[in-house]
Amino acid sequence: xxxxxxxxxxxxxxxxxxxxxxxxxxxPPQPENTWSELILAGGxxxxxxxxxxxxxxxxxxxxxxxxxxxxxxxxxxxVELPKGAFVMPGVQDAHGHLLGLGSSLAELDLVxxxxxxxxxxxxxxxxxxxPKGTWIVGRGWDQNDWAETAMPHHDALSRAVPDHxxxxxxxxGHAGLANQxxxxxxxxxxxxxxxxxxxxxxxxxxxxxxxxxDAAMAAVPEPALDDAALRSRLLAAQRQCLSHGLTCVxxxxxxxxxxxxxxxxxxxxxxxxxxxxxxSPGERELIRRGPWQTADGLIVVRGVKAYAxxxxxxxxxxxxxxxxxxQNTRGLVSLPKGAILALAQLCADNxxxxxxHAIGDAANRTVLDAYAAVEVEGxxxxxxxxxxxxxxxxxxxxxxxxxxxxxxxxxxxxxxSDMPWAPQRxxxxxxxxxxxxxxxxxxxxxxxxxSDFPVESVDPRRGFYAAVTTRGLDGGAPLRPDQVLTRERxxxxxxxxxxxxxxxxxxxxxxxxxxxxxxxxxDRDLLTCPPAQLLQAKVLLTVVDGRIVxxxx
Ligand SMILES: [Zn+2]
Numbered sequence: 239x240x241x242x243x244x245x246x247x248x249x250x251x252x253x254x255x256x257x258x259x260x261x262x263x264x265x266p267p268q269p270e271n272t273w274s275e276l277i278l279a280g281g282x283x284x285x286x287x288x289x290x291x292x293x294x295x296x297x298x299x300x301x302x303x304x305x306x307x308x309x310x311x312x313x314x315x316x317v318e319l320p321k322g323a324f325v326m327p328g329v330q331d332a333h334g335h336l337l338g339l340g341s342s343l344a345e346l347d348l349v350x351x352x353x354x355x356x357x358x359x360x361x362x363x364x365x366x367x368x369p370k371g372t373w374i375v376g377r378g379w380d381q382n383d384w385a386e387t388a389m390p391h392h393d394a395l396s397r398a399v400p401d402h403x404x405x406x407x408x409x410x411g412h413a414g415l416a417n418q419x420x421x422x423x424x425x426x427x428x429x430x431x432x433x434x435x436x437x438x439x440x441x442x443x444x445x446x447x448x449x450x451x452d453a454a455m456a457a458v459p460e461p462a463l464d465d466a467a468l469r470s471r472l473l474a475a476q477r478q479c480l481s482h483g484l485t486c487v488x489x490x491x492x493x494x495x496x497x498x499x500x501x502x503x504x505x506x507x508x509x510x511x512x513x514x515x516x517x518s519p520g521e522r523e524l525i526r527r528g529p530w531q532t533a534d535g536l537i538v539v540r541g542v543k544a545y546a547x548x549x550x551x552x553x554x555x556x557x558x559x560x561x562x563x564x565q566n567t568r569g570l571v572s573l574p575k576g577a578i579l580a581l582a583q584l585c586a587d588n589x590x591x592x593x594x595h596a597i598g599d600a601a602n603r604t605v606l607d608a609y610a611a612v613e614v615e616g617x618x619x620x621x622x623x624x625x626x627x628x629x630x631x632x633x634x635x636x637x638x639x640x641x642x643x644x645x646x647x648x649x650x651x652x653x654x655s656d657m658p659w660a661p662q663r664x665x666x667x668x669x670x671x672x673x674x675x676x677x678x679x680x681x682x683x684x685x686x687x688x689s690d691f692p693v694e695s696v697d698p699r700r701g702f703y704a705a706v707t708t709r710g711l712d713g714g715a716p717l718r719p720d721q722v723l724t725r726e727r728x729x730x731x732x733x734x735x736x737x738x739x740x741x742x743x744x745x746x747x748x749x750x751x752x753x754x755x756x757x758x759x760x761d762r763d764l765l766t767c768p769p770a771q772l773l774q775a776k777v778l779l780t781v782v783d784g785r786i787v788x789x790x791x
Contacts, residue, residue, distance in 0.1 A: 275300050275314035276755070276784050281323030282763055286733050287748040297325055299755030299784030302534075306751055320791075323778055324763045326729060327749050328485025328512075328756030329698050330736035332647050333626055333688030336489045336513070337496050338411075339478060340471025341463075342692035346376030348406060352383060354390045357406065362398045370401040373420075373461040377692070380409040382551060382659045389439060392417050392448025405458050410549035410693055413451045416458055421446055424457040435570055437554075452548045452570055468499050476511045480788040482697050483777040485756040486512035488647075488688065488740060490593070490626070491543040493518050504532055510787040512756060514740040516541035516593055519581055528589045535754075536783065540741065541591040543626070544581055546573045547601035550629065550656060550663055555598035558632060562665035569598050578608035586614040586621060591741070593624035593647065599632040599671070606638050619643025624739060627652070627690075630664065630672045640681045645739050647686045648675050650704035650728075651694040657717035658710075675705075675731075676721045686739035687731035702728055702764065703772045711773070725765045755784035 277298040298305040298314075319325070346364055351357050357379050364374050381387050395404060396418035404417040416424060428445050432438045436453030438446055450457065463471075479487055492500075492515045503509040517524050519542055531538040548554020548570050553561055556569045578594060585592040592609075596602040602625060609623050619642065628639075628646030639646055653673040661669045671677075675685045689701055700711070705728040708718040716722065723731075737747030745754050759779040762771060780788035 276781065276786065277314050277316045278325060278757070278759065278779070278781075279316060279318050280321070281319035281325045281759065283325040283749060284327075284729070284765060285749040286327045286730055287750060297749060297757070299757075299781070302755055302783035302785070304749055304751055304753045304755045306749075315786075317779070317786075319759065319778065320761070322762055324760045324765075325749070326758055326760070326764065327733040327747050328780070328782065329483050329732050329758045330486040330488070330686075330747070331479070331484050331688040331691065331696070331698065331732075332488045332686035332736040332739050333490055333649060334479075334487045334691045334696065335491065335693075336475040336479075336487060336500075337468070337471055337492075339692045339696055340473070340475035341375075342377055343474050343478070344467075344471060346374065346406070347378055348376050349378035349380075349409065350383070351379055352385070354379075354381075354384060354386065354394065357390070358395050358398045361395060361404055361406070365399045365402045365404075368402060372402055374399070374402050374404045375406075375460065376404075377407040377411070378409050379406055379415070380551065387659075389413075389447065389449050390415055391441060392421070392446075395448070405460060407455075408552060410551050412549035412554045413449055413552040414455050414458065416448045416450065418448075420458055421448060423459055424450075426450070426457055435573075437570065451552050452554050465499070468496065469503060472496070472499055472503065473508065476509065478696050479511050480780045480782075481777065481790065482699075483758040483760070483780050483788075484511070484696070484698060485758060485780060485782045485787075486514065486736070486740075486746065488514040488516060488541075488686075488736070490516050491518045492516060494521050494524055497524070497539065500537060501532065504537055509536065510782055510785070511536075512746075512782055513537045514541065514742075515539040516543040516591075518542075519544045522584075525584060525590055526588055534783070535745075538740065538742075540589075541593055541624075542581065542585050544573060544578065544592065544594045546578060546594050546596040546605050547598050550597055550660060553663065555630065556596075556600040556604070557598040557630065557664075557668075558600045558603070559668070561663055562668070563662045568600065573604075575604050575608045578605055579611050582608055582612045582623065585623075586612050586618075591622055591624065593626050595626045597627050597629045599630045599635070599668075602628060602631055603635055606635060606642065606644065609642055609644055610638075617643070622739060622741065624686075628678075630668065631674060631677075633671060636674070636677055636683075637681055639678065640683050645684055645686060646675070646678055647688065647739060648673075649688050649690045649694060650675070650701045651689055653708060653718060653721065654704040654710050655694060657708075670720070673718060674721060676723060679723075679727065684735050684738050685731055686736040687728070688736065698732060699773050699775055701732065703769065705731070706772070707769050709769075713770070729764060755781060757781040 279296040403420040407414040437451035439449040529540040547556035708716045734747035761776040777790045
């Protein structure tokens with residue numbers, strides 16, 4: 239039975255600030271500084287650092303830091319691991335959306351629907367439970383999974399659900415479908431003009447189809463989220479992450495309000511997930527404040543997340559050449575070079591890291607051009623600026639990541655989710671320059687891995703499997719054998735390389751004496767089990783700062 243153990247095991251942590259960490263201000267109320275020790279005995283330990291040893295010395299934690307061959311002091315919590323257990327550095331997700339995950343759990347889940355009619359049925363069923371006029375919000379549809387792969391039209395939806403405003407975002411979050419009432423609330427008519435960086439789709443009669451892309455989506459007034467719902471969504475997301483073995487998430491595009499809620503939960507002792515916060519670009523005041531963290535270093539604010547384009551699925555990704563399956567468009571560019579440069583300079587001046595979403599090769603080039611123009615003392619590479627997704631890269635631009643010291647932050651499950659249709663969007667040659675993490679590795683570029691949850695599953699086993707096989711979940715032929723990675727390389731991308739991307743590679747991401755004791759324990763050896771078994775591996779323990787935060791034994 240899986241359960242949270244945090245309340246049952248009274249392991250309090252002493253806080254030992256590390257010299258490399260940014261100055262903590264202001265300290266939250268501290269838990270009792272009592273002596274603390276956790277010892278994991280048995281199991282194979284993969285250090286992530288070139289070394290690994292089997293069934294040998296126990297790995298332990300004192301005061302939240304790793305000890306190896308730890309002595310068993312009185313009062314230590316000793317966990318005898320079952321035979322075959324596999325201990326590794328805590329798994330990180332270098333790109334996720336915690337509130338989005340919490341919200342997706344609260345909203346109508348349309349992932350995996352096989353036809354638009356299924357979507358309509360799901361919304362109709364939800365509407366039957368809710369008073370008229372209540373918003374119904376859902377997410378996760380993907381017309382590429384339907385027999386009819388054209389973008390949907392709100393007609394059938396509005397007929398089935400005439401009394402509730404409905405807003406259903408696409409799987410990638412870059413397009414949404416509004417019903418008639420939601421279109422009315424958004425004041426979208428046949429005469430509407432899309433804002434720059436957005437698109438309103440119209441049918442042959444000139445009426446809006448209900449589909450809004452990128453910047454046009456902002457017109458839909460989503461129902462406000464009260465503080466209690468915000469907190470419960472964050473906690474629901476945390477539970478999901480910890481139960482899937484994640485010890486740290488890089489949370490993308492966080493507002494001041496969400497950060498406040500998270501810090502308040504932390505002060506109450508309810509936030510246990512290590513969180514690297516990347517602010518929304520609109521949070522200028524917080525950006526100017528520079529790096530900041532809670533006294534125990536569990537929540538670190540040091541990054542900013544911006545968007546340069548949309549997504550490939552909705553043809554919002556900015557390409558250098560037209561889409562192969564729609565010759566009249568190259569997608570959208572939502573943020574021009576000047577705007578990226580201004581934000582990048584603001585980040586550089588305030589000691590902050592910038593991560594910019596760029597999917598198309600045009601967007602990636604624009605971001606690289608902007609980053610290259612940033613004036614920064616000590617050189618740009620020291621700032622570890624990132625490009626999120628880095629999906630389609632012009633042949634000449636791969637090496638520029640290396641030369642500029644820019645990190646492509648990638649998501650292996652995007653490859654397996656997109657590959658059934660990406661070749662049509664990109665054409666047979668361009669697709670070879672897409673989802674190309676191995677091409678980056680061959681140049682010596684560090685590529686942190688994540689999932690982009692809730693766009694993809696929060697479950698890191700899916701990412702491991704995608705990276706080492708490039709196969710879909712249903713098996714089949716490898717979709718991109720040229721990009722297959724070794725087990726070690728894959729696990730390192732989810733640990734050390736993710737830690738590097740948050741300036742924490744000296745504290746996290748490997749098992750070594752003195753590092754923070756963030757560990758994930760599985761029931762089987764992820765380095766040697768057959769590939770399909772990666773998907774069956776069970777999380778036995780999730781440990782953050784020496785404390786068991788999830789027990790799946
Ligand atoms: Zn994202």
